[in-house]
Amino acid sequence: xxxxxxxxxxxxxxxxxxxxxxxxxxxxxxxxxxxxxxxxxxxxxxxxxxxxxxxxxxxxxxxxxxxxxxxxxxxxxxxxxxxxxxxxxxxxxxxxxxxxxxxxxxxxxxxxxxxxxxxxxxxxxxxxxxxxxxxxxxx
Ligand code: UDP
Ligand code: MG
Numbered sequence: 001x002x003x004x005x006x007x008x009x010x011x012x013x014x015x016x017x018x019x020x021x022x023x024x025x026x027x028x029x030x031x032x033x034x035x036x037x038x039x040x041x042x043x044x045x046x047x048x049x050x051x052x053x054x055x056x057x058x059x060x061x062x063x064x065x066x067x068x069x070x071x072x073x074x075x076x077x078x079x080x081x082x083x084x085x086x087x088x089x090x091x092x093x094x095x096x097x098x099x100x101x102x103x104x105x106x107x108x109x110x111x112x113x114x115x116x117x118x119x120x121x122x123x124x125x126x127x128x129x130x131x132x133x134x135x136x137x138x139x
Contacts, residue, residue, distance in 0.1 A: 012070035013113035
């Protein structure tokens with residue numbers, strides 16, 4: 001079924017400061033089911049490849065340096081209307097604009113270090129999930 005899963009990353013700032021558990025609890029409470037999950041530390045080249053769509057933007061260099069600065073958790077999450085529902089749960093890119101009760105409102109420390117990634121379309125969720133997970137790692 002289209003749009004029944006999304007792809008997410010718990011970013012280095014949140015992992016480094018022990019927020020993985022609380023973020024996973026919020027994801028669980030919101031009704032998402034974990035379909036795949038692992039901890040990895042991206043190389044700079046891997047982060048550049050993942051964020052290729054943002055290549056050339058003024059924030060690109062800082063973003064890929066940050067995303068390769070420490071381990072992250074990558075995951076595939078199942079839910080009805082997963083893309084939209086997860087974007088609602090994480091809140092706006094800029095934590096100053098994120099709704100109260102969202103993951104970014106609680107755990108982001110800046111626009112760059114905004115604690116979590118969530119896919120913005122079904123097409124990108126498929127690409128992003130395939131970038132990190134093989135078929136036998138998905139349930
Ligand atoms: N980002 C940044 N500065 C900006 C905009 C974005 O550092 O001005 C970072 C931020 O970590 C964001 C990521 O780049 O999550 C991808 O940006 P996008 O616009 O796709 O935001 P998202 O989809 O993550 O809300
Ligand atoms: Mg995005």
